Amino acid sequence: MPIEPADILLTGRVAVVTGGGSGIGRGIAEGLASFGASVAIWERDPDTGAAAAAAIGALAITTDVRDAGQVDAALDQTTRELGTVTILVNNAGGVFASPLVDTSENGWDALYRANLRHVLLCTQRAARSMIAAGAGGSITNITSIEGVRAAPGYAAYAAAKAGIISFTKTAALELAPHHIRVNALAPDITLTEGLLDVAPPDAQANFGFTVPMGRAGHVDEVAAAAVFLASDLAGYITGQTIHVDGGTAAAGGWYHHPETGGYVLGPIS
DSSP: OOOOGGGGOOTTOEEEEETTTSHHHHHHHHHHHHTTOEEEEEESSHHHHHHHHHHHTOEEEEOOTTSHHHHHHHHHHHHHHTOOEEEEEEOOOOOOOBOGGGOOHHHHHHHHIIIIIHHHHHHHHHHHHHHHHTOOEEEEEEOOGGGSSOOTTBHHHHHHHHHHHHHHHHHHHHHGGGTEEEEEEEEOSEEOHHHHHHSOTTHHHHHHHHSTTSSOEEHHHHHHHHHHHHSGGGTTOOSOEEEESTTHHHHTTEEEOTTTOOEEESSOO
């Protein structure tokens, strides 16, 4: 059957975006709403969640997705107010530096809970609801380029992000008989409020040296990929991790020389 422009639309569908109060999550929530979905933002911060929801006419539910009880309550409220969830974007996450030899058990557990545990909790609950409704659906997990490369000083974070990629593949196979697709998006440098708050003043100029496309990404570019995966245009795509990274993963360490602009590998001679 030929594809049509309407195949990208999400009209009549209910979407959940975790951590949708700011950054990539907010961009994805806005994108899904723009293409017709009714969106619920599950956000731990009540202020950013409410502001993001008000801007796009979404439902804000203050939720700590690391807590199973709160996930259950958020899903119940979303279903009551909007209908059966058929789109889930597991975006919530967090990071802090944690060198391998200095990582405490508490630090490891905190990064695991912030980046991986909630992916199981939310996927499991949403999938059960989709199966019960016979609705099918789409689940997209936000991982990171750090899930496929070394990340010195961030071993626990990288391990969790790698876990998301593996989880995505297995979940895709288990849920395929129920017409539920599961995919992942792996951004690299993306201009978010959090990044801009901590980056040195000259950081943006340097991003172009490490990214083949010569610049940092924008949250709307990740949102565009999320909309695609949620839509019927991606109806035969499952178990995949798409790198929304300007070519960084493909580069494998090659970067633009700051003086010549040509590609070099390793230290500048």
